[in-house]
Amino acid sequence: MAFVAETARRPGHTHVLLITTGSVASIKAPLIVKELLSYHNVLVEVVASKPSLAFYSKSDIEKAGTRVWTDEDEWTGTFKIGDPILHIELRRWADIVLVAPCSANTLSKIAHGTCDNLVTSLMRALSPATPTYIFPAMNTLMYEHPLTAEHLRIVKEVVGYTIVGPVGKHLACGDVGVGAMTEWRDIVQIVVDQLRLTKTSQPNPQ
Numbered sequence: 001m002a003f004v005a006e007t008a009r010r011p012g013h014t015h016v017l018l019i020t021t022g023s024v025a026s027i028k029a030p031l032i033v034k035e036l037l038s039y040h041n042v043l044v045e046v047v048a049s050k051p052s053l054a055f056y057s058k059s060d061i062e063k064a065g066t067r068v069w070t071d072e073d074e075w076t077g078t079f080k081i082g083d084p085i086l087h088i089e090l091r092r093w094a095d096i097v098l099v100a101p102c103s104a105n106t107l108s109k110i111a112h113g114t115c116d117n118l119v120t121s122l123m124r125a126l127s128p129a130t131p132t133y134i135f136p137a138m139n140t141l142m143y144e145h146p147l148t149a150e151h152l153r154i155v156k157e158v159v160g161y162t163i164v165g166p167v168g169k170h171l172a173c174g175d176v177g178v179g180a181m182t183e184w185r186d187i188v189q190i191v192v193d194q195l196r197l198t199k200t201s202q203p204n205p206q
């Protein structure tokens with residue numbers, strides 16, 4: 001199924017792109033999607049790295065009201081000049097981008113400009129004008145690794161994205177410390193505040 005931003009965008013709507021990566025906190029993706037879709041005129045598309053789909057399923061996202069794009073959708077096997085290119089169409093579509101959660105690996109790739117999958121190709125092709133929020137989530141020692149501070153600095157100061165979190169709590173790996181993703185409701189609230197969204201009584205049909 002081809003995705004073309006021009007036809008997928010709806011006038012008067014807010015287009016939220018949620019990117020999930022291989023952190024346990026990806027388990028929260030269906031909750032984030034469902035809550036975002038409870039706001040007026042909001043559309044959500046989800047892009048998943050392969051590891052992130054260990055933590056939720058495409059059907060969880062479909063039940064929440066939208067769909068998931070993966071590397072297989074980018075590389076369908078054949079390409080003709082004029083065909084839409086998924087990572088470009090998705091970045092054209094997005095009014096706001098959330099990388100929630102952002103794994104240590106994807107954080108490193110963004111900081112270095114690596115673009116070897118749908119997630120990072122899309123990030124590399126984003127317009128600097130698109131508000132982009134990174135929500136790191138990783139084991140405490142991964143977070144405290146000296147390279148993480150450097151990657152966060154580059155992503156913030158050179159690339160210009162907003163970093164939110166991580167927060168301290170009992171992590172899924174059993175460690176207690178900083179590394180958990182910002183609470184999913186707070187992630188939704190950032191979008192609500194930034195784009196002045198209002199609650200709807202009816203879920204948005206996508």
Ligand SMILES: Cc1cc2nc3c(=O)[nH]c(=O)nc-3n(C[C@H](O)[C@H](O)[C@H](O)COP(=O)(O)O)c2cc1C
Pocket residue numbers: 020021022023024025049050051052102103104105106107137138139142
């Ligand atoms: C069960 C499990 C949980 C993991 N949790 C995390 C995590 O919370 N944060 C993180 O940065 N990496 C975590 N990893 C490692 C990443 O999944 C791994 O680095 C992967 O290559 C990330 O790929 P991606 O950034 O393309 O999604 C976990 C791996 C496994 C097997």
